[in-house]
Amino acid sequence: MKLTQSTAVINWLSHFEGLDRLTAEKLLDGITWVSDFEFNSTLREKINNHSSNINGPIGLFIERELRKNGSGVQRFYKQKRKPRSAHGAALQPIEAKKYTNFEVGSEGIIATLATALTRERADKYYLHPTMRQIRENKIESFFILTDTIGSGTQVSTFLDSLWKVQTIKSLHSFKRLRFFVISYAVTSKGKSKVLSHKTKPEVIYSIHCPTIDSVFRKKEADDIKDFCARYSLKQSNSDYGPLGYENSGTLIAYSHGIPNNSPLVLHKKSKKNIPPLFPSRVIGDIKNELETSNTEINHSRVLIRNEQLKLATSDWLNQASRQAKDFIVVLASLNKSPRSASAISKRTSLKVESVEKQLELAKKCEWVSERNRLTDEGINLLKKMKVKKKKKKDLVWKEDILYYPSSLRMPKI
Secondary structure (H helix, E strand, C coil), X not given: CCHHHCHHHHHHHCCCCHHHHHHHHHHHHCCEEECHHHHHHHHHHHHHHHHCCCCCCEEEEECCCCCEECCEECCCCEECCCCCCEECCCCCCCCCCECCECCCCHHHHHHHHHHHHHHHCCCCEEECCCHHHHHHCCCCEEEEEEEEXXXXXXXXXXXXXXXXCHHHHHHHHCCCCEEEEEEEEECHHHHHHHHCCCCCCEEEEEEECCEHXXXXXXXXXXXXXXXXHHHECCCCCCCEECCXXXXXXXXXEECCECCCCCCHHHHCCEXXXXXXXXXXXXXXXXXXXXXXXXXXXXXHHHHHHCCCHHHHCCCHHHHCCHHHXXXXXXXXXXXXXXXXXXXXXXXXXXXXXXXXXXXXXXXXXXXXXXXXXXXXXXXXXXXXXXXXXXXXXXXCCCHHHCCCCHHHCCCCC
């Protein structure tokens, strides 16, 4: 079921008229929906797959918003002044930033998953390990877990908190500690910011987070941005623009909520007193009406965005299985560079691992070269897909055009 088919969404759309309603529908159609099952199974798989390549135990850390003081973000571990060595417990996986507000966001969902992993493999995973556990068990890999890297600011601040601990900084300088940020989705901007951090982390993710600019062509994107600007109320926090935190305009919705860098019209009260669809970024009852399995993508829109109009409107699109559509979408995206699995994932909204599988299959069929370029056979395959079947003309009998030999006609009286 599409997001725009849910009862709550239909009610929300009724606040808009004419072209604005069509634009609002288009905005919602561009959102990638991620169910609880999809999110948990994917993140778990990423953690376990990457940990299999690491010898020794791993520290799991739940990325969340941290408090700040006069010297910046709070330090992740307590530290003696002389010598400057860390000790004691880490900051808690779940802790309210303000004592007057005890709301729990995505960190609660991820902490539950991390807790299950530590119970299943107590010898491998340590959730927010104490400094004593790090030393005694020789934990030399930190996994920072999050759902989305949007602007990259919050993850970078979290890494800053760890970097303020002299012991951690020393372990890293002696190449005895590595950082890995594992996220379900990332934007290009956020990924670049995290990669530039002093901790030199490796960023592991499943999909490129869709944004207004990545999902829609320029004219459509400009119309949607204009719509968001006209209906969004100015926020007291200057970090927020009409497209959300740092004006990122991310288009992803999890069962546990939407990111703060999503368009404000979706989660803040708008002009003309229009209530938000996701108040306080909470999904609410909408998730009960949507699919609960794997994330779906709009193959037709992806093909149009990649300038494959004939493929997007071809006969096979409505008849093919999802696997077949994914395969053709990957082939069609090879018409321009870059052609890496990561780049194709960004252009198609498919998971990186799914793209890798499709490319492997295409190479076995000799439709794609080792350098991820379409072969002649691959080009011919796409050409065949573009051909529309000719509709058979129905034979219509009309009484006034039937021919009767004059010898068989009734004589005139």
